[in-house]
Each structure stands twice: as C-alpha cells, then as structure tokens.
Amino acid sequence: MVDAFRLLGFQHGGWGAALLMAASVTVLLSVLGFALGAVFGGLAAAGRLRNSKVLRFLALGYCTVFRGVPDLLTIYLLYYGGSVALTSLGHSLGGSGFVGVPAFATGTLAIAIISGAYQAEVYRGAYLAIDQGQHDAACALGLNRLQRLRQVIFPQLLSYALPGLGNVWQLVLKDSSLISVIGLVELMRQAQIAAGSTREPFIFYIAAALLYLAIASVTGHAFYRLERKAPWRVRSA
Amino acid sequence: MIDFSFFLEILPKLLAGLPLTIELALTSIVAGFVLAVTLALAQQSESPFVVLPIRGFVAVFRGTPLLVQIFLTYYGLGQFRHQLSAIGLWAVFREPYWCAIIALTLNTTAYGSEILRGAIQSVPRGLVEAARSVGLSTCLTYRHVILPLAFRQALPSYGNEIILMIKGTSLASIVTLMEVTGIAQGLISQTYRAFEVFICAGAIYLTLNFAIIRALAALEYWMSRHLRHRPSTRDAAS
Numbered sequence: 001m002v003d004a005f006r007l008l009g010f011q012h013g014g015w016g017a018a019l020l021m022a023a024s025v026t027v028l029l030s031v032l033g034f035a036l037g038a039v040f041g042g043l044a045a046a047g048r049l050r051n052s053k054v055l056r057f058l059a060l061g062y063c064t065v066f067r068g069v070p071d072l073l074t075i076y077l078l079y080y081g082g083s084v085a086l087t088s089l090g091h092s093l094g095g096s097g098f099v100g101v102p103a104f105a106t107g108t109l110a111i112a113i114i115s116g117a118y119q120a121e122v123y124r125g126a127y128l129a130i131d132q133g134q135h136d137a138a139c140a141l142g143l144n145r146l147q148r149l150r151q152v153i154f155p156q157l158l159s160y161a162l163p164g165l166g167n168v169w170q171l172v173l174k175d176s177s178l179i180s181v182i183g184l185v186e187l188m189r190q191a192q193i194a195a196g197s198t199r200e201p202f203i204f205y206i207a208a209a210l211l212y213l214a215i216a217s218v219t220g221h222a223f224y225r226l227e228r229k230a231p232w233r234v235r236s237a
Numbered sequence: 238m239i240d241f242s243f244f245l246e247i248l249p250k251l252l253a254g255l256p257l258t259i260e261l262a263l264t265s266i267v268a269g270f271v272l273a274v275t276l277a278l279a280q281q282s283e284s285p286f287v288v289l290p291i292r293g294f295v296a297v298f299r300g301t302p303l304l305v306q307i308f309l310t311y312y313g314l315g316q317f318r319h320q321l322s323a324i325g326l327w328a329v330f331r332e333p334y335w336c337a338i339i340a341l342t343l344n345t346t347a348y349g350s351e352i353l354r355g356a357i358q359s360v361p362r363g364l365v366e367a368a369r370s371v372g373l374s375t376c377l378t379y380r381h382v383i384l385p386l387a388f389r390q391a392l393p394s395y396g397n398e399i400i401l402m403i404k405g406t407s408l409a410s411i412v413t414l415m416e417v418t419g420i421a422q423g424l425i426s427q428t429y430r431a432f433e434v435f436i437c438a439g440a441i442y443l444t445l446n447f448a449i450i451r452a453l454a455a456l457e458y459w460m461s462r463h464l465r466h467r468p469s470t471r472d473a474a475s
Contacts, residue, residue: 068400068446069439070407072418081431170300177302181411188304201312209301209309216300 004203007194015194015204022190023211029104029186030176033111034169040112041119048124059120066117071175075110079182082106107179107186115172122164127153129160166223173216187211243433247424251438254417259445261334261406261416265341266399272342273349278379280354291350298347303405306344311336311412337409341402348398356391357383389460396453400446417441 010016040062047059066074082101090099130153138152180189191208195201276291298306314321314330321327329335360383368378410419421438425431 065439065443068404068443069435070404070418070442072407072410073421073435073438073442076418076422076425077431077435079431080425080429081435084429084431174302177304178408180304188302188308191305192308195312200316201308202314202316205305205309205313209297209305212302212305213297213300 003200007198007200007203008207015190015198018190018194019187019204019207019211022185022187023215025104025185026173026176026187026212027215029107029111029179029184030169030173032108033176034115034172036108036112037115037119037168037172040116041123044116044120045123045127048120049127063117063120066114067121071110071114071178072181074114075107075178075182078106078110078113079103103179103182103184106182107176107184110179111172111175114175115168118168118171119165122161122168123157125164126157126160130156162223162227166220166227169219169223170216173212173219177212240433243428243430244437247428247434247437250424251417251420251434251441254415254420255441255445257409257414257416258403258406258418261337261341261409261414262399262403264338265345265406266402268338268342269345269349269402272346273353274384276346276350277353277357280350281357295347295351298344299351303340303344304408304411307337307340307408307412310340333409333412333414337406337412337414341405341409344405345398345402348401349395352391352394352398353387356387356394359390360386385460389457392453392457392460396450399449399453403442403446403449 006014008014008016008019044059044062047055048063050056079101083099086099086101087097090097134152134156135148138148143151176186177188179186180192183189185193187208191204195204198204276295279287280291282288310330311333314336318327321330329339364382364386365378368382373381406416407418409416410422413419415423417438421434424434428434
C-alpha cells in the first residue's frame with residue numbers, strides 16, 4: 001500500500017504528475033475530437049434529412065460504416081493511410097524517408113470521424129422531435145431561413161439532443177484510450193509506460209481506471225446540469 | 238487504381254480471423270447475458286448489501302475503457318502469478334484468450350444488466366399484480382410474466398450491445414490475439430495498403446453486424462407474436 005502511494009505520488013520517482021498530465025491530454029483529445037465530430041455529425045444529419053438521394057446515401061453510408069466497423073480499424077486506417085499519403089507526398093516533393101502523421105492530430109480526427117457517425121443519429125433524432133408547428137410558426141413570423149435555424153430550430157434541437165450527446169461523450173472519452181495504440185501519450189499510454197518501467201501494472205492500470213472514472217463522472221455531472229439548467233431548455237407543457 | 242487481385246489475396250487471410258472474432262464475441266455475450274440476468278434479478282432485492290455492490294460494479298465497468306479492463310485482467314492480474322498459481326487459476330490468467338473473454342464478459346455484463354434492469358422495471362405493475370392474484374408464486378411470476386416481457390422490451394437495446402461487443406472483440410488484438418483486426422493490422426504494416434485492408438476487414442465486420450441485426454429483427458418479430466394478430470375472441474363467441 002505504501003508502495004502504491006510512493007509510485008503514484010508527486011515526489012521524485014512518483015508517477016502522479018505524469019499521469020495527471022496524461023489525463024489532461026485525454027481530456028483535450030476527447031474535447032477536440034467531440035467538437036470536430038459535432039461538425040461531421042451535423043453535416044451527416046443534415047445530409048440524411050435532405051431530399052437529395054445522393055446526399056442521403058453518402059450520409060447513411062458514413063454513419064453505417066463508422067458505427068459498424070471497430071474503432072481500432074478506423075484508427076489504423078487514418079494512421080497508416082495518412083503516413084503513406086504523407087510519405088508519398090514527401091517523395092514527390094523531392095524528400096526521402098518515411099513521414100509519420102502526428103499522433104495527436106490523427107487521434108483527434110479518428111475520434112471526430114467515429115463520434116460524428118454517432119452524433120449524426122442524435123442530431124437527426126432531435127431534429128425530427130421538433131414539432132412541425134415550430135417551423136410553421138417561425139415562417140409565419142417572417143423569419144428568414146438563417147434566423148429560423150438560429151433562433152427557433154437550433155435551441156430546441158440542442159435541448160433534445162443533449163441527453164444523447166452525453167452518451168456519445170462518454171463513448172468518446174473511453175474511445176480516446178484506443179489512440180494509445182498509435183503512440184500518443186494519453187492516460188492509457190502513460191499508464192502502460194509507467195507499468196512497464198516499474199513492473200507494477202496492477203497499480204497503474206487501477207490508477208488509470210480511477211482517473212477515467214473521475215473524468216467520466218465529473219463531465220457526466222456537467223452534462224446533467226446542462227440538461228437541467230440550460231436556459232434554452234424546452235419546457236414540457 | 239483499385240487492384241482486385243490484392244483484395245482476393247487478403248480476403249482469405251482476414252477471413253481466417255473470423256472464427257476467433259465470433260468465438261470471442263459469442264462466448265462473452267452468452268456468459269455476459271447469464272450474468273446480466275442474474276445481476277438484474279438480484280437488484281430487484283431491496284437489500285443495500287446486494288444492490289450497492291452491483292451498482293458499484295456496473296458504474297466501474299461502464300465508466301472505464303474496455304482497453305483498461307483488458308489490460309488490468311491480462312497484465313495487472315499477471316503480477317499476482319504466485320497467488321494465482323496457489324489457487325490454481327494461473328492457467329486461466331496466463332492465456333490472453335481467457336483474459337480477453339473475462340474482460341469482455343464483465344464489460345457486457347455491466348451494460349446488459351442495466352438494460353435488463355430497466356426492462357424489468359418497465360413491465361406494468363398491473364400485470365405483476367394480476368399474476369399474483371391468480372396464485373402464481375414469485376418465481377413463476379418472473380418466469381412466465383415478467384421475464385418474457387422484459388426480454389422483448391430489452392431486445393433492441395441488447396442488440397446494440399451485441400454489436401458493440403463484436404466491435405469490442407477487436408481490442409483482443411492488442412493482447413496478441415489474431416482475430417480479424419489483429420490480422421488487418423499485420424497486413425497493413427506489411428503492405429502499407431491501409432485503405433484496401435480497411436475496406437476488406439470493414440466489409441467483414443459490416444456483413445457480420447448486418448447478419449446479427451437481421452437475426453435480431455427476426456427474433457423480435459417472433460417474440461411479438463402476441464402484439465400482431467390479436468385473436469378476436471368476441472367474434473369467435475358470437
């Protein structure tokens with residue numbers, strides 16, 4: 001037990017500071033991935049709600065593929081595929097040797113693509129939950145397209161989407177641990193490094209699990225409060 | 238640009254991993270389902286000594302990444318080699334295969350028990366009271382009334398969980414098991430043709446998931462017979 005405190009402590013030879021740093025990388029990676037995923041998800045949801053057959057097909061394909069294929073495969077695709085593309089670009093510019101893609105950017109993109117596919121479903125469901133009368137009323141008030149979207153549809157959409165987005169966020173947080181396989185030193189990778197160099201895997205994986213739990217419960221609570229307290233909350237009649 | 242012969246070359250190699258993927262998924266889904274039903278039923282008890290530990294287990298396994306759980310089982314428990322040998326469990330925890338199955342099973346148990354707990358709660362109280370009033374014991378009420386209705390109610394969510402488990406088996410490749418994703422990763426690092434391998438492995442997973450979705454839809458159709466054609470007893474009587 002004393003050993004665990006020493007290993008996880010902040011003094012010389014303790015891994016506490018490194019783990020906390022890595023945990024903040026995990027949070028940053030998840031937040032950026034989730035935010036970029038919101039853009040992808042929003043576009044895909046808009047595509048699926050459009051009349052154009054091509055757009056609907058593309059959006060449905062995106063959602064189906066990235067929700068059905070293991071996240072690890074998507075990560076490998078981006079990492080190796082991106083590196084190969086960069087390397088050949090480097091060669092065509094007269095360079096030589098292998099160029100690897102930066103792990104953080106690749107990880108963010110991977111999380112964005114995967115979470116976007118899940119977020120699309122949430123946004124689509126939320127859009128469909130908005131009463132048709134709201135669209136009609138906004139039209140009747142003489143608001144133009146942008147105003148309708150910004151002042152009437154979007155606030156309601158967000159309020160309907162929040163619970164679903166909370167679920168996707170939890171998924172993103174846990175998925176971010178997979179980015180460790182491409183060498184980004186986030187919480188999972190840091191725990192691996194510490195476990196390897198001290199030969200105490202049990203303590204470090206337990207510590208990582210507890211940190212994930214802590215992040216999940218704090219952010220989960222934030223989502224819960226947002227749901228309850230949001231000024232744009234749709235009041236049920 | 239697209240090289241079909243390459244696809245033909247890698248497809249059999251990737252398919253060779255499919256039995257392991259299915260084996261991992263099937264074992265953990267079946268074992269997880271049994272445990273999930275047990276935990277969901279146990280949580281119907283009012284005793285905090287039963288309910289609180291289960292809540293804790295569920296919170297921990299739903300709140301941490303599956304990868305951490307697999308590593309904790311494989312590398313973390315591996316540290317207790319002597320203690321595990323002493324109780325004869327080292328043979329189990331030495332194998333990445335069993336560690337992956339244990340972690341996947343516990344993970345799906347946590348999610349599954351929450352789905353089933355919700356489904357059991359959704360069974361209308363009136364039906365339970367009706368069952369009791371015709372003299373069914375608690376056990377029989379569960380067997381003939383509550384559980385069949387709860388299973389049907391839980392099916393769509395449980396279907397999602399099954400798909401997530403299929404995807405989850407890919408993490409077993411990180412502890413050296415060569416299932417479809419593990420083989421795909423090997424092929425990518427050998428050939429550096431990430432896109433083609435992704436298409437091929439992705440198609441295998443999508444086909445598998447599609448088959449599962451269709452099977453579950455058929456199961457749901459079969460389980461909702463009573464909702465489809467209501468026998469009009471009144472017409473028959475008249």
